[in-house]
Amino acid sequence: MIKALIFDLDDTLYYEKEYVLEAFKEVAHYLGNKYKKDEEKLYLRMKQLLEESGRGKIFNVICEENNFDEDIVELIDIYRNSVPKLELYEDSIEILIWARKNGYRLGVITDGCSKVQWNKIQALGIEKMVDKIIVTDDFGKEFWKPNKKSYLDMIEFFKLEKKECAYIGDNPNKDFIGAKGIGMKTIRIIREKGDHINTFLDEKYEADLNIINLFELIKLLGNKEF
Known part of the structure; x- marks a missing residue:
């Protein structure tokens, strides 16, 4: 029994994808504010990369495409520290x-x-x-x-x-x-x-x-x- x-x-x-997408928004918000970029566009690009190739190098691609000088580890920390609804x-x-x-x-x-x-x-x-x-x-x-x-x-x-x-x-x-x-x-x-x-x-x-x-x-x- x-x-x-x-x-x-x-x-x-x-x-689980709800967490991923909400955490992406926090990373996009950080990058958008820092580099004066449209954070909604950054978020949508992250979402597109997730759908096309899965997780792995999404933040690397975003930084390369936008010439962001970022430590990827710090972006991962923002992602991991997020507590979305x-x-x-x-x-x-x-x-x-x-x-x-x-x-x-x-x-x-x-x-x-x-x-x-x-x-x-x-x-x-x-x-x-x-x-x-x-x-x-x-x-x-x-x-x-x-x-x-x-x-x-x-x-x-x-x-x-x-x-x-x-x-x-x-x-x-x-x-x-x-x-x-x-x-x-x-x-x-x-x-x-x-x-x-x-x-x-x-x-x-x-x-x-x-x-x-x-x-x-x-x-x-x-x-x-x-």
């Missing part, structure tokens, strides 16, 4: 409320730069909605998923058996293999948008079950065979 629900954060409980998905809010009312323990395990992830957590107001949050980068990058440490730490915190915990995430590259490896139930949410909605891997990387929204958890948890 499942007694604890442990969630990924980005693209599972909220749309973010919102949980509606089903995320409702399932967390439902689960708590029905006696489930609740946790979050998330990868990414520690400062960025805690800023997201603060912006989402999620700390008061769950029992424990683990940002794997607090242990060091070598402990990011699929490393088993965060899953084992969460289970130890809850004082539960591994089979009594379910992990819900969106990224088969890393979310499930570690959790499955220690005997946890795994569920993949495939939403309408997100970085990994079209990623499908070998069975060992995929979750035990797939859902398209978190409301489906209610039915799953009512199934004695799950």
